[in-house]
Amino acid sequence: MAAFFDMGGYAAFVWPAYGLAVIVMIGLALQSVADFRMQRKLARELEAGRSARPRAPMRNPDSEA
Amino acid sequence: MAGMSELTASQRFQAFANPARFMALSDRLLPLSAVVTALLLAAGLYLSLFASPADYQQGETVRIMYIHVPSAWLAMFGYMVMAGASVVALVFRHPLADIAAKSAAPIGAAFTFLALVTGSLWGRPMWGTWWVWDARLTSMLILFFLYLGYMALWATIEEPVRAGRAAAVLALVGSINVPIIHYSVVWWNTLHQPASVFRIDGPAIATSMLMPLLIMALGFTLFFVTLLLLRMRAEILRRRVRVLRLARTER
Secondary structure, eight states: OHHHHHGGGTHHHHHHHHHHHHHHHHHHHHHHHHHHHHHHHHHHHHHHTOOOSOOOOSOOGGGGO | OOOGGGSOHHHHHHHHHSHHHHHHHHHHHHHHHHHHHHHHHHHHHHHHHTSSOOBTTTBGGGGGHHHHHHHHHHHHHHHHHHHHHHHHHHHHOOTTHHHHHHHHHHHHHHHHHHHHHHHHHHHHHHHSOSOOOOHHHHHHHHHHHHHHHHHHHHHHOSSHHHHHHHHHHHHHHHTTHHHHHHHHHHHSOOSSOOOSSSOTTOOOSOHHHHHHHHHHHHHHHHHHHHHHHHHHHHHHHHHHHHHHHHHHHHO
8 A cells, every 4th residue: 555655656746646637627627616506696696687786787707706 | 390300400500509409408418428527537547546557667657647648638629629619609600609619718728737737747757857848848838828818818808709709819820839739749859759649550558558548538538528518508607697787787
């Protein structure tokens, strides 16, 4: 088991590569899900006419992040 | 009511292009593609970390390949998706093409980042350097900046139609970089090794390493497709929200 984690002496290169891939891919997936849920919530509120708060018009939705 | 089979190919294409249809179709497709992605990535991780041999020259560092190579492929694949969708957006004014191009960019940028960093982590023990300004590495770095520039254009131009047109032109101009990346290891002297999978004479890599690589690459590709669908759904909703808000303020 220790030999597995040691990666033949290259642990300091192999594990960061895998770790970073996991972090970046899961991070991007979570951000995509969160963005989708937020837009779905906003769309439903607006379509139901319940969102009474007036918001700034004519803005690129991207800059609201 | 005519079934899909009675429509011509072009009508079917148009029907698929309709954002409402896309929403219905992607809603059904997403759970399936997410599950397949998870299974492939789990199998790929098992194969690349446990069930594959160390390399006789590179030792255990060869395991970085199973992350690095699929990342680099997807970095280029993502750009081709983005540039291809940009052509369709510019020429045919297709309602979904714009959305697809915009949604592909962050995923491609993430994979380009991963390819660059894992390459650096592999280069340090094998080449003795984290970075070298040679053709392959430099053209990959340019690809990363192209992605960032593309996303910055979308973020800075307020009106989606104008933003989309400017971004599409940037994506097309930048697409010259994709063949440069691919052939960089052939055209210039470089530390980077030449292609070992997509070769005219077939893959020059042992099956015990090719299998984990291909499973991982398939997993990465499905990850890309799944996130692309999800991000396109979010983008369609974002535009609907924008239109609804504009309509609200006009009253």
